[in-house]
Amino acid sequence: MLPHRSARLAGGARVAAPGACQRGAGRHGRVSAVLLIGGSDSSGGAGLVRDVQTLARFGTAALCAVTAVTAQSDARVAAVHHVPPEMVRLQIETALAAGRVAAVKIGMLGTGATVLAVAASLAASGAIPVVVDPVLASSSGGELLDPQGRAALREALLPRASLLTPNTPEAAALLGAACATSEAELLSQAHALLALGARAVLMKGGHGAGPLATDLLVAPGQPVRRLSAARSGSTRRGTGCALAAAIAAGLAAGLDLAEACERAKRHVTELLQQDV
Template sequence: MTTIALTIAGSDPSGGAGIQADLKTFSALGAYGMSVITALTAQSTQGVDAVLAISPEFIEAQFNTLYQDIQIDSVKMGMLMNKEIVTTVHHLLKTNPIPIIVLDTVMVAKGGHSLLKPDAITAIRELLLPLATIITPNLPEAAALLDCDEAKTEDDMQKQGYELLKLGCKAVLMKGGHLPSNESPDYLITQNNTVKITAPRIQTKNTHGTGCTLSAAIAALLPNNSLPDAIAQAKNYLHGAISHANDLNIGKGIGPTHHFYRWW
């Protein structure tokens, strides 16, 4: 059976991140993708110019229309923007179970524009983390969720991962891309063990949408793979997409990764 994956996130009209990146990733990895849009953005490779939140009522209408018709195997959550949207999504997932929930704690765009209101951080911590099969924070996002300083070492990463685990999620993928090293170290942390997953750091400015792509890849792969295997395959896919990002030559700023590098 084809995996059916749903993304609940914001729209990126430039196609590099958000809903558009998620749907490309689902397709590239053999999953059928669907979407519930939480926000519209006016953005390009040079940054975010404007953001318009979708009303909680219309987010609920989008979700209910899909859920009543189609069996959903996994859901990936991205940009949720404010407390009202977080509360709405929590209610929807609490009352309409989906087997796999991947939470990408999107807070800031690559260009530095904030995509999350301060009151939403507490709501995500208290409402969505306990529902999540896995969360995928980078180092600034992990620090914001824990209200602490950003991790500076791999030991700090692991400690913060365990602290996040205590908040109720089943697994944490701590992403170490912000560490200054020749590799990009990630740590998959569960109640049973910790697995380090590394990849060589790729020298390119074209990394727009990498976080969205990784979490979407996990949502596409997890229904048919163990958690460690899904993470490893997702990271391998992302590494290939970043490796070929310069082939696209899109825009004047931080360009997108190449989601279809295996076919183009």
């Protein structure tokens, strides 16, 4: 377990200790939870395994809707079995009907049909915040969302996203553009993603250069927030999963978006420091 203390990110933003703001029982005395929608990773490094570990670190309950089962390692994706979209839909609707879901985190979806099933299932979820981590490929390069899925994600799921968390290659792929190489280009792509319907975008800086890894939180009518930490030499997989799940845990706990992102950034920074 990581020793989370109240700490500061670069720039002075204070990050609360996990659990300090956790929401208590929801309706009918039931503890609120984050609904995790994504694929399993047989290596345990990413996907739903990483998501559940992250929520547990913050004392947040998890509900799961499995979209795919993968056989993979740090080196390759050996095989992917896609769960039928109807089964994905039933998992989501059953979880929502329990009345405990306080936030949703979406990861690997795999196919266009699954993207559409997820978007349709969330249509009646009301004001529940939805964090979308657009998983297009594994860290080893294996494709995890087909071309039809990418189009469906843009058209059907981004308008449901309270927050989209792309890295530089993912943002470029979603927009059909070259990878951004400057902050100005990153901000331009963030605004293009907002125009597709996402209510906020966190452009992750892990693929950049320089001593600091800076994430840019961009939302309409708000000043850009820069979340920076020392760049790590770690090649740990699953950091994008951990970041998005930690943000969802913060939103479920009642933190505002900026606070949730700051706390999640601190969590991932400490994960990476373990490997150095």
